[in-house]
Amino acid sequence: MFLKDKKSGDLVEVLDPKEMFNPAAGTMSVRYQAGEEVGEPVSVKKTALCFPSDEALPRCWMDTHYRVKF
Numbered sequence: 001m002f003l004k005d006k007k008s009g010d011l012v013e014v015l016d017p018k019e020m021f022n023p024a025a026g027t028m029s030v031r032y033q034a035g036e037e038v039g040e041p042v043s044v045k046k047t048a049l050c051f052p053s054d055e056a057l058p059r060c061w062m063d064t065h066y067r068v069k070f
Contacts, residue, residue, distance in 0.1 A: 001014045001017060001020070002014070002033070002052060003030070003049045003050065003051060003052070003057075004050050004051065004052045005032070005044070005048060005049060006048055007048065008034070010032055010033065010034040011032075011033040011034070011052065012030035012031065012033065012044070012049065013030060013031045013033055013038075014029075014030055015028075015029040015030060015031060016028065020046075022061075023060060023061055023063055023064045023066065024064050025046070026046060027043045027044060027045050027046065028043070028044065028046060029042070029043055030042060030044055030049075046061065046062055047062070
């Protein structure tokens with residue numbers, strides 16, 4: 001699956017979807033797809049990523065308390 005870096009606009013390949021779906025994980029391993037060569041795996045904060053359409057990631061992927069209403 002590919003997401004987009006909000007700051008640079010570059011596409012990133014998600015290396016472990018389990019990290020992406022886990023709301024307790026604040027970061028996930030990705031590989032940047034900018035340029036001709038595939039980048040090395042790096043860890044980035046989920047808050048720095050969005051879908052390629054600029055839509056935000058679902059709250060249930062980011063917040064462990066997404067069902068709790070205060």
